[in-house]
Structures are given as C-alpha cells and as structure tokens.
Amino acid sequence: xxxxxxxxxxxxxxxxxxxxxxxxxxxxxxxxxxxxxxxxxxxxxxxxxxxxxxxxxxxxxxxxxxxxxxxxxxxxxxxxxxxxxxxxxxxxxxxxxxxxxxxxxxxxxxxxxxxxxxxxxxxxxxxxxxxxxxxxxxxxxxxxxxxxxxxxxxxxxxx
Amino acid sequence: xxxxxxxxxxxxxxxxxxxxxxxxxxxxxxxxxxxxxxxxxxxxxxxxxxxxxxxxxxxxxxxxxxxxxxxxxxxxxxxxxxxxxxxxxxxxxxxxxxxxxxxxxxxxxxxxxxxxxxxxxxxxxxxxxxxxxxxxxxxxxxxxxxxxxxxxxxxxxxx
DNA sequence: ATGATAACTTAGCACCCGTAACTATTAGTT
DNA sequence: AACTAATAGTTACGGGTGCTAAGTTATCAT
Numbered sequence: 001x002x003x004x005x006x007x008x009x010x011x012x013x014x015x016x017x018x019x020x021x022x023x024x025x026x027x028x029x030x031x032x033x034x035x036x037x038x039x040x041x042x043x044x045x046x047x048x049x050x051x052x053x054x055x056x057x058x059x060x061x062x063x064x065x066x067x068x069x070x071x072x073x074x075x076x077x078x079x080x081x082x083x084x085x086x087x088x089x090x091x092x093x094x095x096x097x098x099x100x101x102x103x104x105x106x107x108x109x110x111x112x113x114x115x116x117x118x119x120x121x122x123x124x125x126x127x128x129x130x131x132x133x134x135x136x137x138x139x140x141x142x143x144x145x146x147x148x149x150x151x152x153x154x155x156x157x158x159x
Numbered sequence: 160x161x162x163x164x165x166x167x168x169x170x171x172x173x174x175x176x177x178x179x180x181x182x183x184x185x186x187x188x189x190x191x192x193x194x195x196x197x198x199x200x201x202x203x204x205x206x207x208x209x210x211x212x213x214x215x216x217x218x219x220x221x222x223x224x225x226x227x228x229x230x231x232x233x234x235x236x237x238x239x240x241x242x243x244x245x246x247x248x249x250x251x252x253x254x255x256x257x258x259x260x261x262x263x264x265x266x267x268x269x270x271x272x273x274x275x276x277x278x279x280x281x282x283x284x285x286x287x288x289x290x291x292x293x294x295x296x297x298x299x300x301x302x303x304x305x306x307x308x309x310x311x312x313x314x315x316x317x318x
Numbered sequence: 319a320t321g322a323t324a325a326c327t328t329a330g331c332a333c334c335c336g337t338a339a340c341t342a343t344t345a346g347t348t
Numbered sequence: 349a350a351c352t353a354a355t356a357g358t359t360a361c362g363g364g365t366g367c368t369a370a371g372t373t374a375t376c377a378t
Binding site: 009038114135 | 164165166168169170171172173174175176177178179180181182183185196197199200203219220221267270271272273274275277278279281285286288289290291292293294295296297298299300301
C-alpha cells in the first residue's frame with residue numbers, strides 16, 4: 001500500500017520535475033549569459049571553497065569526464081581556474097575567479113528575482129508546502145547514488 | 160519580506176531541481192532503453208490521445224523545432240507516427256504506436272519502481288510534504304510561459 | 319492572384335551526459 | 349629498485365536537449 005502511493009509520487013516527480021527544469025533553464029538563459037543550470041550550480045559550490053575535480057563530480061552526481069568538460073567550458077569563460085595543489089600532483093583544484101564570482105552574483109540575482117515573481121503570489125500555506133517538499137527532495141536526492149544499479153536493486157551503497 | 164522568502168525558495172529550487180533531474184534522467188537511462196525524460200513525458204501525453212505538433216510543443220514548453228526533432232527521434236525508434244489529418248493539411252498529428260505504448264509501459268514500470276524504492280522509506284509526514292510541494296510546483300510551472308525572454312510576454316493564449 | 323500567416327522542417331550552434339580509451343602520478347609488492 | 353595496481357584527469361566519440369534563423373507548404377484575406 002505504501003508501495004502504491006510511492007509509485008504515484010514517483011509518477012508525479014517524473015511529470016513535474018522536467019517541466020520545472022525547463023523553466024528554470026529558460027530563466028537562466030534569459031538572465032543574460034546563460035550559464036546553464038549545471039554551470040550555475042558549480043559556481044555556487046565553488047564560491048564556498050575550492051574543490052578538486054572528483055569531488056565536484058560526485059557532488060553534482062555526474063561522471064568525471066562530464067565534470068572535466070564542464071570545467072573546461074567554464075575555464076574558457078574565465079569563471080574558474082585549474083590549479084595544482086602542493087601535495088598530490090594528480091589532482092586538480094578548481095577555484096572561482098573574481099569574474100566567476102561576479103557572474104554568479106549577477107545571474108543569481110536575475111534568476112532569483114524572476115523566480116521570485118512566480119513564487120510571490122503564493123499564499124503562506126502554499127509556500128510552506130513548497131519549501132517542505134523541496135526539503136524532502138533534497139534529503140532524498142542529495143545523497144542519491146544516481147548511478148544505474150544492476151538488475152537486483154540491492155542498494156549498491158558502494159560509493 | 161515576502162520578497163526575501165521568495166528569493167530563498169528560488170535559490171532552493173535552483174539548487175535542488177537540477178540534482179533531482181539528473182537522478183531521474185539516470186534512472187530512466189538505467190531503466191533500459193533510455194528514453195530521456197523528454198521522450199518519456201511525450202509518450203505519456205500521447206498515450207492519452209494524439210496531438211498536433213504545436214500543441215505538444217506548447218504543452219511541454221519547448222520550441223516547435225525542438226519538438227519536431229524530438230518527434231523525429233521517436234519516429235525513428237518506432238514509438239510514434241506522424242499522420243496527416245483530414246482537414247488542415249499543414250498540421251501533423253502525432254500518435255503512439257503499439258511499440259511506443261509498450262515501451263512506455265515497460266520503462267515507466269521500471270522507473271517508478273526504482274523511484275518508489277527511494278520514496279518508500281519516507282514516513283507519512285515526509286511523504287505528505289513531498290506530494291504537497293510537488294502539487295505547488297505543478298501549479299506554478301504547468302502554465303508558466305517558460306519562453307520568458309521578452310519583457311512583455313503577450314500571452315498568445317488563443318487556444 | 320497576391321500577400322500574409324500558420325504549421326512544420328532543416329540546418330547550425332551550444333551544452334549536458336555517458337562510456338571507452340589514454341596519460342600521468344602515486345602506492346603497494348616483491 | 350622494478351613491476352603492477354590504483355587514482356585523478358583528459359580526450360574522443362556518440363546521443364540528447366534546447367534555441368534561433370531560414371526555408372517549405374498550405375490556408376486565409378483581400
């Protein structure tokens with residue numbers, strides 16, 4: 001019975017998330033320099049502190065090559081820098097440049113303002129439900145394995 | 160003040176949705192034939208009844224060319240058919256094939272099962288919050304313009 | 319018939335994402 | 349020390365998503 005409800009919710013997610021995603025992407029695109037959702041998230045993470053490539057990849061739940069490419073794109077834009085740390089010479093540290101920080105600031109301002117327009121009309125309870133739901137989503141998907149599991153989904157949990 | 164909270168929520172969305180999206184996409188990909196979220200949604204919509212291309216595009220909030228391309232890809236897979244209606248010979252009707260229906264059934268079963276695994280462990284209140292939040296998201300983004308670039312969206316809305 | 323408009327398609331561009339294969343560097347064995 | 353793993357990244361390649369701009373064909377208005 002829990003099962004049936006879970007499936008309904010799953011279907012909801014499958015329907016709604018892509019829609020939201022497209023809208024958000026359009027928002028960012030319209031916000032000027034279009035740093036695609038992925039770039040935006042990256043800048044956010046990096047603005048806290050520098051990270052090594054692998055960490056970024058697992059944080060965002062993408063493969064290493066994908067992350068390497070994204071970073072390359074962002075380096076070309078002058079938003080981040082690749083740096084070599086002192087110790088292990090295999091790793092690459094990624095750091096935001098001032099330019100990147102400025103871009104993040106600008107885009108985030110625009111995007112949030114735009115999104116806020118959409119959110120503002122909500123009444124209190126609705127907004128409560130929204131943030132509540134987002135919190136749950138975060139809890140669920142923040143630590144999600146995200147990688148395809150084998151036939152028997154025995155909780156890979158081997159990361 | 161409403162403003163400030165709205166911005167917080169906006170930031171949340173900007174952070175979480177892409178993550179969820181990636182996970183969902185990975186899920187679908189792992190579910191076998193990888194019909195990318197977009198294809199999946201399309202099949203869902205079309206399984207209710209055939210639609211003309213333009214309607215599909217506005218329903219999913221993408222441009223006509225994008226939709227045309229997606230449909231072409233799906234046609235090649237044998238999931239949908241392009242048909243010419245009797246009346247207006249400019250329009251193209253899109254219809255699901257039995258193959259497409261079967262694929263939808265299969266993938267949706269797998270994806271939902273997988274997602275359900277993630278959702279099932281939630282306790283009642285958490286699941287409530289989740290579905291509540293999803294509902295709000297739907298309300299907000301279902302009718303969203305999404306093509307927002309121009310300041311004054313003239314709301315074509317003649318349909 | 320002529321011009322505008324509507325519904326699509328094609329082409330070109332930028333980006334996300336993944337797998338496979340390859341380079342460097344470091345760690346572990348013998 | 350010499351050889352073999354294991355790590356951290358990069359490159360190459362294929363497929364998907366989106367967009368705009370520039371056609372095509374069909375319909376409508378005058």
